[in-house]
Amino acid sequence: MSTTYQQPTERGYYGQFGGAFIPEMLYPNVEELRQQYLDILADPAFQQEYQQLLRDYVGRPTPLFEAKRLSAKYNTHVYLKREDLCHTGAHKVNNTVGQILLAKRLGKTRIIAETGAGQHGVATATVCALMGMQCIVYMGEIDMERQKPNVYRMRLLGAEVRAALSGSRTLKDATNEAIRDWISNPVDTHYIIGSVVGPHPYPDLVARLQAVISEEMRKQLLEKTGSELPSYVVACVGGGSNAAGAFYHFLEEPAVKLVAVEAAGHGVNSGHSAATSVLGKPGIIHGSRTLLMQDEDGQITEPYSLSAGLDYPGIGPLHAFLADSGRARFISIEDEDALRAVAELSRLEGIIPALETAHALAALGQLGAGPDDVVVVNLSGRGDKDLETYLKYADTIL
Amino acid sequence: MQNRIQQAFQKKGKGLLNVYFTAGYPSLHDTVPLIKSLTQAGADLIEIGMPFSDPLADGPVIQASSTAALQNGMNMRVLFQQLEGIRQEVPEAPILLMGYLNPVMQFGVENFCREAAAAGVDGVILPDLPLDDYVAEYQDMFRRYNLRPVFLITPQTAPERIRRIDELTDSFLYLVSGPGTTGGANTQAEGVQEAYFQRIEAMNLRNPRLIGFGIGDKASFQRACQYAEGAIIGSALIRALEGTDDAPAAAARFVSSVLK
Incomplete structure (x- = not known):
């Protein structure tokens, strides 16, 4: 199948890059998202709510x-x-507004996210406050130190910030911990990834948002x-x-x-x-x-x-x-x-x-x-x- | 062609113990002495972890042992050197390699299969290798080297997917006991786990089943054996090896404590 730059293949490939290399524990969640994200994004009711929030919020x-x-x-x-x-x-909120609406449509009640600089964490905590959803943000211990104001903002917004203590204690490790949380909470939780990374369909989903x-x-x-x-x-x-x-x-x-x-x-x-x-x-x-x-x-x-x-x-x-x-x-x-x-x-x-x-x-x-x-x-x-x-x-x- | 995994299940039938440890932990050259002492103490299958910097499906205990093993100098080349000649010393017990896809890809999947087969490895567990990719790219290679893939099944795995997984291997099915990474406690409401095990049992699958994740002592092992042909213990064994200066002896004591 041919790829364009904009549109990955059905299995999420841009050229040789992409795919979904995930353990079985994540398969049902990621597959559910893959099957539904394009329909949900195209749904006029979703678009109306999304566009209105982008404008007014x-x-x-x-x-x-x-x-x-x-x-x-x-x-x-x-x-x-x-x-x-x-x-x-920052731009991060464009994605979190879209994904929180998506999470609601998937029937999820608990949101997790990773954050590096804290901007995605703040943007996630913000939309969770707006929608009354539980929010847990994983952040590397080093990043919590160098981006203190954002840690406090997340807490003020009602999110729980959990320190990632493994590896370099930065963004990579925060992402590992978020993925492990999702493995442990496979039914009620949606993982709002903050960048165009992760298993398909996340790179395409975040790019579209x-x-x-x-x-x-x-x-x-x-x-x-x-x-x-x-x-x-x-x-x-x-x-x-x-x-x-x-x-x-x-x-x-x-x-x-x-x-x-x-x-x-x-x-x-x-x-x-x-x-x-x-x-x-x-x-x-x-x-x-x-x-x-x-x-x-x-x-x-x-x-x-x-x-x-x-x-x-x-x-x-x-x-x-x-x-x-x-x-x-x-x-x-x-x-x-x-x-x-x-x-x-x-x-x-x-x-x-x-x-x-x-x-x-x-x-x-x-x-x-x-x-x-x-x-x-x-x-x-x-x-x-x-x-x-x-x-x-x-x-x-x- | 049969391999040692099938033979082990045929021979014993029930109550099989699969033990996991991380290669190169607690010290670099513990790998082979651990295989010998674990099998002598009565472990039926040996699962050797190939350490990875970012083991997504593993909890803190195996993460820490992986980090330590990498610091000790463990890598794929060293592991295959250590395993050379293992079949003279441990002829029967199935040996499986467990790890993540990236180090295997960088080593070269065909190289990996060739070296593993040459060392007498029987099975491979790569949790982040997607089923479709396995079928499209690696199935023929695995068959050529008589290596059996082992796939994970979780409480959320759909029945038709379980059937497909069951068709794709002749080894055993790795039943993940509940939500969570390795080494976690069972936090499910009473009866939920039993219902899941019974549901799988009632599917009358081709392959035997081993239950893993959260199995750590005699009681949890025996309980798991009520619902499957056996169980897998990893984190609890690693914990028993922490801080010891005689890892093989500590490993043997641990296995005895589970089986006695």
């Missing part, structure tokens, strides 16, 4: 802002898709530039949900250059990096065959990035396919350059970005974009959660 459409001072600096036209203005401060980002971009670009199609779309990639949403409606438009920005940490070859497209090879993580950072024995290696949302040893199978096929260009940005980009956007445009998002901004100088080009950067999240980190690295930033 999330605050969509988010603006597309022409960043004139940033444009002048890079001698091109830079537009920022303001996902940082979504309720809860985030696709609203590029759907709006096209309309807004037409209005502002006279063309629906920009020259470049740039987004950061950990698992890759904001990039999947920003790329989605441009995937089949070869004229649009897609740029995925990974976290290089201390440097791609430093041994402390999360640049999966460079360092990874095909393997299986969290139920999906994708590019994966691993040693020669197939043991998953510990990624590193200063940003809690990007230090994941895999990428979504869609992104692995985009990297493998050359449809997207992958750039990696080191911690320090991301921190400098935080200062740059703050000073030039009065917008403090999340540390994850700053990686995408730091790639602006490497695109090769000219004065006639239109560059859209997906401003996936705001920096409030990172203030403690920004304070710690004030010498680099200021």
Whole structure:
């Protein structure tokens, strides 16, 4: 069966990447979701409720802002898709609003989630509060320390935050614990995965729920530039949900250059990096065959990035396919350059970005974009959660 | 072609004990001494865990033993070297390898099958290998090397899927006792587990059944044996090996405590 970039095969493959490599304990849940998700998403009643919540609760459409001072600096036209203005401060809520409605239709009463930077955890806790559902969020112990405000936000919203104490105690391990919870609670629980990772149908489900980002971009670009199609779309990639949403409606438009920005940490070859497209090879993580950072024995290696949302040893199978096929260009940005980009956007445009998002901004100088080009950067999240980190690295930033 | 798994079930019929331990734990070279002492103490099948960094279906005890084994230097090459010649010392007891798909894929599935068959391994348990992928890509290979896949069944597995699993192997069916990862306690309401075991028993399946997850002592072993041909113990054995300087002796004591 042929794959397009947008649509995986029936078994969830984008090229050689994807699938559902899950133990039998998860099979009934994942299969139930696989059989129903497309019908539920297409149901007019679902769409009406989803669209209404996106408008009245999330605050969509988010603006597309022409960043004139940033444009002048890079001698091109830079537009920022303001996902940082979504309720809860990042694009993550687009997905959680959709999945909580899906979970209700599947008759689930208990919600679990993993979180890295805490943005997906907050977005999940938020929709659970809205719908009166029990919410348990798994978060690596290290991430709980470096993203404290989000831990408190989740608790304030009524969620229980459970520390993942195994492995590197970051996003990968939080995901392991969430999967183990689902194995232990197979009947009443829905797992709201926060990125385009995991077994099929999650990568496709999350991409579809985030696709609203590029759907709006096209309309807004037409209005502002006279063309629906920009020259470049740039987004950061950990698992890759904001990039999947920003790329989605441009995937089949070869004229649009897609740029995925990974976290290089201390440097791609430093041994402390999360640049999966460079360092990874095909393997299986969290139920999906994708590019994966691993040693020669197939043991998953510990990624590193200063940003809690990007230090994941895999990428979504869609992104692995985009990297493998050359449809997207992958750039990696080191911690320090991301921190400098935080200062740059703050000073030039009065917008403090999340540390994850700053990686995408730091790639602006490497695109090769000219004065006639239109560059859209997906401003996936705001920096409030990172203030403690920004304070710690004030010498680099200021 | 028969293999040792079928022979073990034919010979004993009921009350079979399958013990799991992680290769390379508590120390790197305990693997072979443990196989010998476990079988001498009366274990009927030996399931060797191939340690993985991210064992999703396992609870904290097996996670910790896997991490320790990897730190001790265990990997697939070392394991197959250790198993070389094991059939001179342990000729009869079925040996199964349990692990996760990624290390096997990186080793090469065909290489893995060849090495396993050469060492005298009889069965393979890879919980994250999907049934469809097994059939499409690996079934012929497994047959060529006379390796038997063992598949898991849970209380949520649909009857038609159980029938399909039963058709796909000639070894045994691994009945997961209830919701949860390995080593957890049974938290199900009274009667729920029994009803599940009886429902499977009433299906009159081709393969014998072993019950695993949450079996850890004589009482739980004997109870499981009322509903199946035997049971699987893993985490409780690993716990008995923690902190000991004579792992084979501790393993033998543990098996005796279950079977005595």
